[in-house]
Each structure stands twice: as C-alpha cells, then as structure tokens.
Amino acid sequence: MKSNLQRLSQQKMFLYRATMRVGNLWCQEEETEGSVVSFEVAGSSIPPSTHPSLQEAGDGLCVAAPLCCALCRHNSTAVAVVWRKMDDDDDDVPQLSSHTLAALQEFYLEQQQREGMKTSQGFNQYSVGSIEEDWQLSQFWYSEETASCLASEAIVAAGKGGRIACVSAPSVYQKLKEQDGTDFSVCILEYDRRFSVYGEEFIFYDYNNPLNLPEHLLPHSFDIVVADPPYLSEECLQKTAETIKYLTKGKILLCTGAIMEEQAAKHLGVKICKFIPKHSRNLANEFRCYVNYASGLD
Template identity: 35%
Template sequence: MDFDDIPELSSDTLAALQSFLAEKQELDDRFEKLKENAEEVFKNNKKIEMSDFQEDWQLSQFWYDEATADFIARRALEHTSEDDCIAFISSPTAYVAFRNMAPERKNAYVFEYDQRFDLFKDQFVLYDFNKPLEFARAAEMKEKFKFIVADPPFLNKDCLSQTMETVRWIASKDAKIMIDTGAVMEGLAKELIGARITGFHPAHRGGLSNEFRCYSTFEDESLKWVNN
C-alpha cells in the first residue's frame, strides 16, 4: 500500500470528528455516572435526564422532545390510579418523563431492547418486537395493563403488527392505548387495534424526516381524534 495515496482529513473535518468523539465520550461518562449512582438516584427520587442516554440510530432510537414526553406521560398519569399497571413499549423517553412526574408509581414498566435501561431494575422488561410474547413475566402480565404507550421502532407492517400483538396480550379489557408512529401506519393502526389518528403531533429532539402521528383508542380533553 502506498500511504501517500491515503487522503488526509481537512482541518474542518478533523475538528468536527474530534468534537463528535469528545461529545460521545462526555455522554458515555454521564451514563456511567448515572448507572453507578442509580441506587441513590432512585432512593431519593432524583430527576433523570434523557440526555444521559445517547440515541442509538442502529436501534432506530429518536428521543421525543420534552413537551412530547411530558404530554404522553400526563395522559398515562391522568388515566390511571396508583395500583394500575402502565407499559411504555419502545418508548423510554415517555417512561422517563412519567417516572420523573410520579416516582412513587412502581407499576410503570419500560419494555425495551436497549439493555442500558435495565438500571430501572424491576421496572425494566427486556423486549424484542420480533418475539412479541417472549419476554420475562409474560404470563403474569397478561391482561394486566390499564394504560399502554407504544412507539414501534421501525416504520413497517411487521414491526407495528408484532408490537400490537404484545399490546393485545398485556392490555386489560378497559385499557387505554396510545401509539406513536408514522402517518403511513394510520390504516394499519386502526385495523390492528382500533386506534384512531389524533390531532397530537409527537416531536423529536433532532427532528424526523417522516411525518409522525399519534393514534389512540380513547379521547380526553387534551387528546382528540381527527375527523376522518
């Protein structure tokens, strides 16, 4: 190999790369600190920041902005009582917002493939939408959840269909369900679980190129179906 033929990075490109790596290292360090201090954080009900978790684009992770996460968390809080079970499926941003609002609520669970969220211990359920009923405690969780939020990570029929299989399994007979996914999934969301498109537009911190919408099986004063 002739090393003279290897292109050198421009000063601007090199600076951008160094900045990216420095930011990544800072985020890694923040997460490790959170993990090390998890017991104290949970014991004292300290607020958790989603900025402590890097988005993993390979897992199609795109965190909600604060307003969106808080809106979803409030729906869950307002429609449940202390003993009701709540599931946040592939929706860790909304789960963290809910936990910050109501740290005393121990029946809220985050279903996630990303094992960084196992720091939430008993409230973490390792979940793979490709195996919709093969998660820990699946049998005991059947028909137990009063409120479910689902944000399937990929915009395709299989991902939404398999996630809804999980939703149908864990949902109580009177469960309220929210689905946050692309506008292209409207027909399938209604077909699979009777969820209708609402006027709420979920937003993400970094923005998304696809139009994102919220579907639900219920309405309230803040969440209304769109006439269609």
C-alpha cells in the same frame, strides 16, 4: 475519529465526498467521480447510505460521524465524511472544510459532555438521554416537551393507582419515573438490555416474539399501554400490536410514523391525534400519536 483520520491519511487516500445530512437535506461540500463501499461508525462497518448519489461499487471507505443516524427508521441528522483510495501518482493530502470540521468537533464535544454528566454527582439516571440513542437499534428519543406530554397523558389515562406499560418507548418511561409515582406504577418492555439498570421494572422484549413475556405479566393487566414500534413496517406494527392487545385493559397510546395510519387503525383500532410529537433530533419522517380513547392529545 482522530485515529481513523490519521489511519486514512497514512494509507494515502483522498477526499471523495464530505456530506452533511440535516433532516432530509443533503449538503455536499465537494464531489468527484468515485464510489462508496462501506461506512465506519465507532469502528463498526455498516451498509452504504441509501442516498441515490452514493453508489455501492468500486473500492473505498467512508468514515461517518453520526450526530444521529441517517440510516435508521427516521433518516435523522448525520455528518458523513467519505474517502476512497487515490491514484499512485496523486500526492494530495485529504483535507476537510472548516464547516465539516466544526460539525465533527461539535459532535464529539457533545459526546464528552454527556460522558462528563454521567460521572457527576447530580446525574439523573432517569433523564431522557441518560442512556444514549443506539442507531443500530433504531432509537430516537423524544424531546423533553414531548416526553413530558406523553407521560402526563399516560398518568391521566391510567387513573389513580393505575398500571402503565411502556413498550419500546424508553423516553416515556424515563419521564414517568421523574414524576411522583405514588399514584401509578410503570414498567418498561425493551430490547436494549442497557435499560436493565432500572431493575425489576425492566422486561426484555423482542417484537419478533410478541407473546414471549414473563409469567407475572398477566393478560389485560395494564390500564394503558404506550408503544413506539422500532420500525416503520407493517410486520413490526402487527407483532407489536399482539403485545399491546395482550397487555392492555383497553387503552392504547401508539406513537409511530404518519405513513402507518392505515395499518395502525387496522391492527389496533386507533385514530390519529392532533398532537404532533417531536424528537430531540430533527427527523425526516412525520411522526404522529394514535389513541383508541378520548384523550388530551386532541
């Protein structure tokens, strides 16, 4: 981020907007007329924010420092600093408020701490968050409490010697691997190949090809399937449902948005639970669990 800010200053630009997104709240520090062309996150350009006050027009550049990401499926927390070119006769230097600078510093401190943990001797490769969320893949990890609860539910539902499949639910898989796995086995079906570090238990999975699975994954060979489709769309849910129904002997534990309740019932015959899952970041969209069996989540 430092090099980006230096580069922007050298190109004679001025502060257009500094915005902090917390859940579904936008807190604007200052604003003037102007427009946004693109965000730059870790050197990659992404489309402008869907926030209605940020229009896609004119010439400008936005540098975003995501605490999570405001542009993915759950519209989570992010800090965004937006700049545009200043007039030739304007000699003002870009300045950020102490509030925004503190937020940026906190974000990068967290990053440094996570990197330090990965190189420490006591690093646990199965801890939730050991592989960082990737906003480009719409990844948002569960809180420790939620991951533990869902893992425990899956173990009970699978029964002694049971088989558990985690479809696009890596934080549940990680929490299961922290348990005493002598009474169950588990695999992870995931698009993100970073999870291939988990060896033979990792199975590459693309919901766009729901039945493109390895031959050794026989139909109806898992006692329970825990799934968290990556996007809140009926198309994504329907295709993921094909995979779930192929793998499970019967039991399904689905985690998705509350707005998907009708579609979840339609495609998987599941009902909403009283238990409300939480994520490590505050999410704007209400999230729920759905099952098709008598569970401990009610």
